[in-house]
Amino acid sequence: xxxxxxxxxxxxxxxxxxxxxxxxxxxxxxxxxxxxxxxxxxxxxxxxxxxxxxxxxxxxxxxxxxxxxxxxxxxxxxxxxxxxxxxxxxxxxxxxxxxxxxxxxxxxxxxxxxxx
Amino acid sequence: xxxxxxxxxxxxxxxxxxxxxxxxxxxxxxxxxxxxxxxxxxxxxxxxxxxxxxxxxxxxxxxxxxxxxxxxxxxxxxxxxxxxxxxxxxxxxxxxxxxxxxxxxxxxxxxxx
Numbered sequence: 150x151x152x153x154x155x156x157x158x159x160x161x162x163x164x165x166x167x168x169x170x171x172x173x174x175x176x177x178x179x180x181x182x183x184x185x186x187x188x189x190x191x192x193x194x195x196x197x198x199x200x201x202x203x204x205x206x207x208x209x210x211x212x213x214x215x216x217x218x219x220x221x222x223x224x225x226x227x228x229x230x231x232x233x234x235x236x237x238x239x240x241x242x243x244x245x246x247x248x249x250x251x252x253x254x255x256x257x258x259x260x261x262x263x264x265x
Numbered sequence: 266x267x268x269x270x271x272x273x274x275x276x277x278x279x280x281x282x283x284x285x286x287x288x289x290x291x292x293x294x295x296x297x298x299x300x301x302x303x304x305x306x307x308x309x310x311x312x313x314x315x316x317x318x319x320x321x322x323x324x325x326x327x328x329x330x331x332x333x334x335x336x337x338x339x340x341x342x343x344x345x346x347x348x349x350x351x352x353x354x355x356x357x358x359x360x361x362x363x364x365x366x367x368x369x370x371x372x373x374x375x376x377x378x
Contacts, residue, residue, distance in 0.1 A: 153307075183366055192269075192355055192369040193308075238307060242366075252298055252310035252323055253367060 151176045155239045155256035162229055163264050170224040170259050172213075172239035180241040182206075182215055182222040183253065187236045196224075196237070234263045268292045269370035271356050277376045284343040286373050288356030294368070295361055297339035299323075299331060302353040302372070311354075314339055315361075346377045 155172045162168060174180065181200045185193040197206030202217035211226045222239060239256040269290045278284055288297065296315050300308040300323075310323030312331040320331060328350060330342045343350055353374050357367040 181366075185369075190371075192371040193357075194369070195366050198366055252300075252313050253308070255307040255309070257305055257307040 151180070151241060151243050151254040153239050153241055153254055153256035155237075155259055157257070158236075158260035159262050160259060161262045161264065164231055165228045166263075168224070168226040168229045168233075168261070170237055170239075170261070172222045172224065172256060174220050174222065174239075174241050176220075176241055176243050176254075178243055180243045182213070183240045183242070184211070184213055184222070184224050185238045185240060185255075187238065187258070189235070193238065229261075229263050231263045231265055234261055236260050269356055269358055269368055271354075271370040271373045273373060274371065275374045277378065278346060279378050280347055282346050282377075284346050284375065284377075286341045286354055286356075286375070288339045288341070288370060290337050290356075290358045292358055292360070292368060293336075294358035295336070296359045297333065298357040298359075298367065299329075299339070299341045300355045300357065301325070301350075302355060308355065311341065348377050351375060351377045 152175045183198045184196040186196045187193050197208045199206040199215035205214045213222050213224045236258045238258045240253040272287045298313040299311040302308045309325050311329050312323050313321050314333040317333050332340050353372050355372050356370040359367045
């Protein structure tokens with residue numbers, strides 16, 4: 150079956166530090182890949198996505214590249230801010246639609262804490 | 266107004282009670298989903314529906330049932346709640362035509378004593 154593995158947290162960084170949150174996946178076919186962010190007390194918001202190999206998703210200074218050869222979709226940001234503190238989820242859809250037709254498979258989430 | 270609205274936002278109840286969580290959406294999406302979130306486990310799919318006449322079990326459907334009353338409404342029921350169903354529950358929607366990723370509600374925090 151499908152699975153997503155992401156680094157466990159919490160990850161604590163100082164403001165302006167470089168961020169990497171690792172994500173690897175197992176899936177049949179050609180999945181679409183997503184990063185969602187959850188701020189305290191809120192639901193999940195789509196941060197970025199990539200639907201095919203070598204695609205790079207980017208948003209709000211975050212980016213992730215779909216690497217089929219290493220089955221990875223690592224999240225990066227060059228300079229984090231306190232407002233980036235949240236829980237980040239890597240997810241995949243095993244339908245080649247980008248829409249998560251049969252439901253998304255999520256990683257366990259990584260809690261990111263940015264200190265001033 | 267939120268595009269995906271979940272009610273209630275918080276609920277505390279006792280073991281054995283019947284509970285219904287409701288979800289409504291104004292996005293006009295065909296597909297609706299229910300997930301539960303547990304600390305350290307991420308989100309897991311309970312049920313999903315592609316339209317009013319279509320209901321599908323997800324990874325962890327045991328102990329739950331759903332009803333798709335209309336395109337815009339998808340409710341989740343716990344017929345006889347048990348403490349290990351204490352979790353944060355999320356409703357989500359997606360649209361095949363526009364091919365957009367899933368859009369989530371703000372969640373319902375359910376505690377079963």
